[in-house]
Amino acid sequence: MINETALLESRTLRSGVLERTDVLDRVKALSLLPDGMHVTTAMVAAYFEVTVKTLESSVEDHREELLASGYQVLTGTRLALLKRASGIQSRSRSLALYSRRAVLNIAMLLRDSEVARQVRVYLLDMEYVARAQPVDNPAPTDTSAQDARIDQRITHILGRTVVPMFNALIATSGEHRHELIELRRDIENVERKLCWHHKRLATLEGDTPADDVRAKLKAMTWQAFEHHVADLLRRDGCVDVVVRQARTDRGIDITGRTADGRTVAVQCKNRSGHSTVPSADMQKFAGAARAIDHVDVALFVATCNFSHESEAVAKLSGVVTVNREELEAWSAGVLLKALQ
Missing domain, CATH: 3.40.1350.10 (Trna Endonuclease; Chain: A, domain 1)
Structure with missing residues (x-):
């Protein structure tokens, strides 16, 4: 089974799972530009909860790989056409765009992003289930017909019950993970508000200096x-x-x-x-x-x-x-x- 370390280190392994872009939305909602296909550097950084500088450093280190997965930098006429079509207001002479495959590629490169780590974990779970799907193999010639029928029945039961059950559990896990991430954000914001109001009350009661x-x-x-x-x-x-x-x-x-x-x-x-x-x-x-x-x-x-x-x-x-x-x-x- 592919592990997370291997995924971080091997470009070949990363390229083999780039089509599973649906894991991005299972972990966290990915907002796209009005064209429904691309996101900007700032949007990718916000998704992975990292700074733009951190993201740009990763792009610089793996530019060739990301270009192959859909990363591009628009200039001149192409940039003007995109601005006109999407309503983007920017004076910059260039604009970096990421496809969903490129965003997934970034998730397999950012070591210190918790969101990227969750994407990798979910991706590896899906890959494991895909590899565990039953395949049709010819019955060995040195076994009896009865044994072959038993093997086929076991394979049928696994394919119809156990594997779908694992798929459902993993999908549910992803949905819950997304909900937990949103809940964590709400709790953090409530904590900020409580700290703020506590500070205001302390100020009004004269326990602290003026705010x-x-x-x-x-x-x-x-x-x-x-x-x-x-x-x-x-x-x-x-x-x-x-x-x-x-x-x-x-x-x-x-x-x-x-x-x-x-x-x-x-x-x-x-x-x-x-x-x-x-x-x-x-x-x-x-x-x-x-x-x-x-x-x-x-x-x-x-x-x-x-x-x-x-x-x-x-x-x-x-x-x-x-x-x-x-x-x-x-x-x-x-x-x-x-x-x-």
Whole structure:
């Protein structure tokens, strides 16, 4: 039976299982570009929960192998056609794309990624079951006809009962593994929120100094605040994040894309904590984000709270509001649900 170490070391073994790309979705949902065939470097890194630098280093070490499995770098006319067809907004002159086979290939190269390890384990389980499938062999000439019939009956029973049972168990194991991964993420986010609220309560009770996050946000200029929000977007997996910092932005300060390809537009308001965001500001942003740019995720992030009227406008137009308390929690490490 092929083991994990052999798979990591042997290109020949890896090439023999590249068609089993269905294991990727059994371990974790793999988001594709609008063409339904490819993913970008940032999307692959997000899938395996590694840095882009780690992924690019692996690509550099095994470029020839990955090119054979569907990895490619688009430039010039091909890149322009892809941008036009998929709506990708990037000023880069080149774009690396991975097919599903190339992503599976990466899973067999990344030693330190827990997601990649789970893909390898599931892949090896499936390979073992495939090798254990019964095959038709001619009955030996030195056995009796009765023995041959018994062998055939055993083979039939194994093929109809035991092997399908193992297949079902392995498939169920993969589904449960995916659920456990999602559950682990939810628990980690709850832990962050509990730590954040515990810290806030301790601050209110006077057991700790004034909250560092709130103090840092309060000291930011509007330019620094927009860059801070852009960094939070990148931390939560967004790519192509651009801070406009122009007064003719129609209410949109930051643009980008989530890890699964959804477009994002953000309006930032750095105001005193006693102020509220009026409905006029919300209407302007909602019109720009929804009616003009047609973005998928519209975020209005403020260092204060929102008026009742602006909250109502946001709800009607599908704008996600992030008020002072939510911003402080986001800055402290809590993931923003709208980006997941």
